[in-house]
Amino acid sequence: MPLVRPDSGLVAYLRAFSAQFRDRLIDARCPQVAASLAFTTLLALVPLLTVGLIVFASLPGFADIAETLQNFLLQNLLPATAGKIIATYAVQFSQKATNxxxxxxxxxxxxxxxxxxxxxxxxxxxxxVSHRRPLLARLSMYWVGLTVGPMALSAVLALIGHVASLSIGLISAPDHWARAAYARGTTLLVLAALFTLMYVGLPNRPVRFAHAALGGALAAALLSLLQRLFALYLTQFPTYTLIYGTFAALPTFLLWLYLSWLVVLVCAVVVAVLPEVSLRGHFRESFAGDQLLGAMQLLExxxxxxRVGATPSIEALAADTGLGLARTSRLLEDMLQAGWVVTSDTGNWLLAIRCSELQLRDLLEGLCLSPKGLVDSRHPLGMALARRLARLHGPFDDPVSELLTEASGRQRGDQIG
Incomplete structure (x- = not known):
């Protein structure tokens, strides 16, 4: 299978990136996850606002700043009419919930x-990510985010508003282009910063700030565009209003939540894929038997x-083999369950068995064709196939170390030739 090198041209790079992006989008089930998050957000909207109100209520000096945060969220993260109706009721419910x-x-x-x-x-x-943070560490981090986050964002918005009043306060016309441009620019900047922090802090894996900033800026721009298109759609095609009447706000708001989360997740996929394509320098399309070849590459x-006393990280293995983080993670998990590899205290990887003790048959049965699984299926065809596989000997009994030595010798020969 030929390798595609991003450094051979922009077209090749985009081809490699799009292939990785497509695979990750499918593996992560972003549309389904966005739908789940939309429903969960709808249910958790009042609790989230309640937590924020409890925090701000304990700090009397933050009352005005809390109003600034509320206005910012209503204007920039919610669609017109429907979102604001839901948000108004949610604020009322959350205010009662403080009691x-x-x-x-x-x-x-x-x-x-x-x-x-x-x-x-x-x-x-x-x-x-196969190894998530401990539950206590996650809860502590998110509790800080739920409490300190709104206060920090409110303070930033108040500071921006103060700077804006000083810098363009001399402009008397309310519709002056500088005032509008400043408002739009600061909104996009704040949203981009929020998404950047989300992309850096949430994954239990180091994320380059430049990649996160690019994804954050893309998410902010797409969300702003989505808000305008969504408002235009509701104006030109009032389908939900005609069908649901007074209750149209709820399905409209739910649709907005779904589209918003989809934008956030798609941009997260972009951030996750960027280092794989740029660091690997090559990409191989998946094919039948690719899992076996990938396992051999990881074993090598x-x-x-x-041999040199090193324990590589999953990022190093993904870059060395060109498999990408998602594929490498899945293979390592399968190999871990099979007992071929183990993790160190630092989360790095090392062999749990010598390659000379591991046969090609073990890889075939562990990754491709499982005789036990065929027998357990209790299907006549599966059991017949399992009996045929049990008769296979010869090359399938060769140790993996022989294949690695053969491949290494052939590679040196090709380089000399």
């Missing part, structure tokens, strides 16, 4: 945290690393 007892408040907080845990699971799936890389 709940300790048990009621605990339930509200748990509901809010459940939404954040769902987001955490979605992001780690996009980044193909781990064997070479173990």
């Amino acid at each position: 709940l007892t300790l048990i009621g408040t605990s339930i509200v907080v748990v509901t809010a945290v459940m939404l954040v845990l769902t987001i955490d699971r979605a992001f780690n799936q996009i980044w193909a 890389a781990l064997s070479d690393a173990q």
Whole structure:
């Protein structure tokens, strides 16, 4: 299978990027996850606002700043009419919820945290993270985000508003282009910063700030465009209003949540794929038997690393083999369950068995054709196939180390030739 090198041209790079983007989008099930997050957000909207109000209520000096945050979210993260109706009721409900007892408040907080845990699971799936943070560490981090985050954002918005009043306060015309451009620019900048922090902080994997910033800017721009297109669609095609009448706000808001989360997740896929294509320098399309070849590549890389006393990370293995993080993560998990590899205390990988003790048959049965699985299926064809596989000997009994030596010798011969 020929390798595509991004450095051979822009077209080749885009081809490699689009292939990786497509595979990751499918693996992460972004449309389905966006739908799940939309429903979860709708259920957790009041609890989230309640947590924010409880925090701001404990700090009297932040009352005006809290109003600034509320206005910013209403104007930039919600569609016209429908979103604002839902948000108005949600604020009213959350204000009443601040009078709940300790048990009621605990339930509200748990509901809010459940939404954040769902987001955490979605992001780690996009980044193909197999080892997530401990639950206590995640809860602590998200609790800080739910409490300190709104205050920090409110302070930033208040500062931006103060700077704006000083810098363009001399402009008397309310519709002056500088005033409008400043408002739009600062809105996009704040949204881009929020998404950048989300892409850097949520995955349990190092993310380059430049890649996260690019994804954050893309998400902010797409969300702003989506808001305008969504408002235009509701104006020109009032389908939900005609069907649902007064209750049209709910399905409209739910659709907006779905599209918004889809934008956020798609941009997260972009951020996750960028380092794979740029670092790997090559890309191989998947094919029948690719899983077996990928496992052989990982065994070779781990064997070479173990020979010099190194324990490579999953990022290093993905870059060395050109498999990408998602494919590498899946293969390592399968190999871990088979007992061929183990993880170190630092989360790096090393062989658990010598390649001379591992036969090609083990790889075939562990990754491609499982005789036990065929027998357990209790299907006559499966059981017949399992009996045929049990008779296969010869090359399938060769140790993996022989294949690695053969491939290494042929590669040196090709380089000399």
